[in-house]
Amino acid sequence: MDARKSWLLASIMALVLTVACGGGGSEAPAESAAPAAPAAAPIDAATVGNITGTIMLEGTPPEAETIRMNSDPVCAQEAGDSELTEYYVVGDDGSLSNVFVYVKEGLGDRTFPTPSEPAMLDQDGCRYTPHVFGMRVGQTLTVRNSDPTLHNIHATPANNSEFNTGQPIEGMTFDASFDTVEVMVPFKCDVHGWMNAYVGVLDHPYFAVSDGGSFDISELPPGDYVIEAWHEILGTQTQNVTVGESETVELSFTFSVS
Amino acid sequence: MTWIHRFALLLAASTLLLVTAGGLVTSTDSGLAVPDWPNTYGYFMFSFPLSKMVGGIFYEHGHRLIASTVGLMMIGLAIWISRTDDRRWVRRLAWTALAAVVLQGTLGGITVLYFLPAPISVAHAGLAQIFFCLTVSLALFTSASWREGAGVIGDPILARLAILTPALVYVQILIGATMRHTDAGLAIPDFPWAFGRLIPPEWSGPIAIHFAHRVGAVVVTLAIAATAGHILAHHRRSTLTRFAWLLLGVVTVQFTLGALTVLSERHVGINTAHVATGATLLAVSVLLGLVVHRRRFADAPQPVRVDSSAAIPATPGAVR
Structure with missing residues (x-):
């Protein structure tokens, strides 16, 4: 056998294998100004109503666990042993926080101006603040690193564009935005695996995040709506509601854990 | 040296x-x-x-x-x-x-x-x-x-097994990599059963990938057992018998690590050791193939x- 064939044979394992390698409190609408509406569907500020309510949890959720941040001495020093997971933030009365509540259906073809103020997401104490929040399609999201350590901000949406940006220096900010409605867009920090947050991206201002179990969606035009409540572990619930002129409707959601 | x-x-x-x-x-x-x-x-x-x-x-x-x-x-x-x-x-x-x-x-x-x-x-x-x-x-x-x-090894059966085994190990590694990168490592959460049965009662992409890796593990283990068994039964050369025992040992460790990866819900150390041992298994099987086919090289x-x-x-x- 000549040298050429020998070389081929020496490579045969790799070559054969190569073939196979292919491969808070209730939050008012994000902007306080009365939402503008198209001429076809004007919103009369004198008749708008509100939806207020509570989010409750039945059952005993898993206890919050202490987050071990010792993979980054800066985080460990800042947090100590006091940082707990935020999967279930439950009051003594069963009130459930960090639930995103929003109008899912019922606004028709109304459009609303994009807020000029950015939504904010801070990395402080090696945690995201807020943990759950809402923003608008096209609105600027400013992500800030308030920690004297580095983070990467990694959004993993299903319908919007994924991004992953490093923030190695304290005080750095990064602006992003989303083009499509999506509930929810997850964020994570791949440096610090315990860091995660969620944003609901909507094309209207009618959303809130429960704080102490309470939420408030205000200045809603009269009409029939589908309201959805989202929790990062417990999923979603929806309810139909009718808001009359200048009416404040009480609405409650109850999630349960076994 | x-x-x-x-x-x-x-x-x-x-x-x-x-x-x-x-x-x-x-x-x-x-x-x-x-x-x-x-x-x-x-x-x-x-x-x-x-x-x-x-x-x-x-x-x-x-x-x-x-x-x-x-x-x-x-x-x-x-x-x-x-x-x-x-x-x-x-x-x-x-x-x-x-x-x-x-x-x-x-x-x-x-x-x-x-x-x-x-x-x-x-x-x-x-x-x-x-x-x-x-x-x-x-x-x-x-x-x-x-x-x-190392001299001529005139054993056509071993010659075939020595090619087949690394090929199977590599295919199994590719399936494992696919499982890892599609987050299907716990798509079947129990072991040795699959949702309490021999065959999964329901199917999805991740379940299929995960189950294919389990089937692949059995196939690879059988191939190595056949190769090692053939060597131990028909050859006395220490070079070959050492390879046989090494293959048996590594595949045993690898199979165990695979099971423990599921049972530990992908413990980082176990999961990583599973990758490293898989690479070792492939390398050993490739080395055996080269030694068995030594006579085919120009510098034989x-x-x-x-x-x-x-x-x-x-x-x-x-x-x-």
């Missing part, structure tokens, strides 16, 4: 370390802890401060540093071999290995910049194994025992050619 062989061994060992570090990156979900490439948070790779190697960066940046070191070592070995080895096919193999590691680094960069697309990540994992086998092969080819020759120990070869000094001027 020649220095070039020592260096080739060091490169092979470093490559196994690199594969292990890559396994740590995926096991700790740190693949995107460094969002840029080839820089690290804007720093030139080798100037990134050690004090900032925290959390997932430790694994991802550490993997990059080891990879760069291995790449530099491979450049050195390719040059060394090309200047000193008189066998053209070995020189070609060294340059092929260098091309493979360059491509491997590029795939690693692409998979970071595009947020770990599964096909690229699987290709990265698959090429890693090929490169590892190339380095192991180069270590073998530069060894004195290879140059001296045939009396006249051996004498002729030995007479040629290993200097650049003597390279064929």
Whole structure:
């Protein structure tokens, strides 16, 4: 056998294998100004109503666990042993926080101006603040690193564009935005695996995040709506509601854990 | 033992370390802890401060540093071999290995910049194994025992098994990489059963991938048992029997680690060891294949050619 064939044979394992390698409190609408509406569907500020309510949890959720941040001495020093997971933030009365509540259906073809103020997401104490929040399609999201350590901000949406940006220096900010409605867009920090947050991206201002179990969606035009409540572990619930002129409707959601 | 062989061994060992570090990156979900490439948070790779190697960066940046070191070592070995080895096919193999590691680094960069697309990540994992086998092969080819020759092994059954086994191991590794990069590692959460049954009662993409890896584990184990059993039953040569026992030992460890990976819900250490042991199993099976097919190589120990070869000094001027 000549040298050429020998070389081929020496490579045969790799070559054969190569073939196979292919491969808070209730939050008012994000902007306080009365939402503008198209001429076809004007919103009369004198008749708008509100939806207020509570989010409750039945059952005993898993206890919050202490987050071990010792993979980054800066985080460990800042947090100590006091940082707990935020999967279930439950009051003594069963009130459930960090639930995103929003109008899912019922606004028709109304459009609303994009807020000029950015939504904010801070990395402080090696945690995201807020943990759950809402923003608008096209609105600027400013992500800030308030920690004297580095983070990467990694959004993993299903319908919007994924991004992953490093923030190695304290005080750095990064602006992003989303083009499509999506509930929810997850964020994570791949440096610090315990860091995660969620944003609901909507094309209207009618959303809130429960704080102490309470939420408030205000200045809603009269009409029939589908309201959805989202929790990062417990999923979603929806309810139909009718808001009359200048009416404040009480609405409650109850999630349960076994 | 020649220095070039020592260096080739060091490169092979470093490559196994690199594969292990890559396994740590995926096991700790740190693949995107460094969002840029080839820089690290804007720093030139080798100037990134050690004090900032925290959390997932430790694994991802550490993997990059080891990879760069291995790449530099491979450049050195390719040059060394090309200047000193008189066998053209070995020189070609060294340059092929260098091309493979360059491509491997590029795939690693692409998979970071595009947020770990599964096909690229699987290709990265698959090429890693090929490169590892190339380095192991180069270590073998530069060894004195290879140059001296292990004699002719005239066993057509073993010849076939020695080709089939590494091929099956590699396919199994690719399935495992697909499972890893599609997050299907716990798609079937129990072991040895699948949702309490022999066959999963319901199917999805992740379940199918996971189940294929389990079936592959059985197939690979049977293939190795057949290969090792054949050797132990029909051969007394210590080189072969050592390979047989080594294969049996490694596949036993690997099968156990696979089970423990599921039962521990992907414990980082166990999950990573499963990757490293899989690479070891592939390398051992490839080495066995090369030894069994030793007579097919141009420098096979045939009396006249051996004498002729030995007479040629290993200097650049003597390279064929």
